[in-house]
Amino acid sequence: EAQVTQNPRYLITVTGKKLTVTCSQNMNHEYMSWYRQDPGLGLRQIYYSMNVEVTDKGDVPEGYKVSRKEKRNFPLILESPSPNQTSLYFCASRRQGWSTDTQYFGPGTRLTVL
């Protein structure tokens, strides 16, 4: 089954404790992206990757890092989480090259930073 998986699905942590949210896709997509969803703000793009070792900033990259060492994986790293990073996070993937291709989203990771 074609899918985007994220782990963990729920995470409660404390300020300053480094964490990683994993994202994996099995569709051989070149493009992957991270978003955060907040009430009243919709989804905002954090980072995206066009292929292995190629990443770029989205609209809200501050406080986040990403890496793309393998085509199927695109982890999101919060090196020193703060309460304003409490949010619902989505990973997505798509074939690179065409804006009209469907972007597939993962199930989401709900992060709470205390």
Next chain:
Amino acid sequence: QQQVKQSPQSLIVQKGGISIINCAYENTAFDYFPWYQQFPGKGPALLIAIRPDVSEKKEGRFTISFNKSAKQFSLHIMDSQPGDSATYFCAAIPKYNFNKFYFGSGTKLNVKP
């Protein structure tokens, strides 16, 4: 600053009625406008999309109307059903970078039986 403005924030419609969600933008470089549907506990899923060279696109009960001069586009759900109850997001992608997505703030639709 939100590049795509979406309204209303929430919408209640009776079964069989028409649901209308509106989006507006300023950036004339936007070249592709998808709509996403999100059910509780799930990620968004592409519903329907349009390019600015057409004024309307219809897929089943879902229609996008696009007004290029007004820089506005809207989603119409005809014969709304309780199963359509979800949050809907409009989005826009610029022609200079089709890797960047700008989403509206979302509309929570509740279709009452």
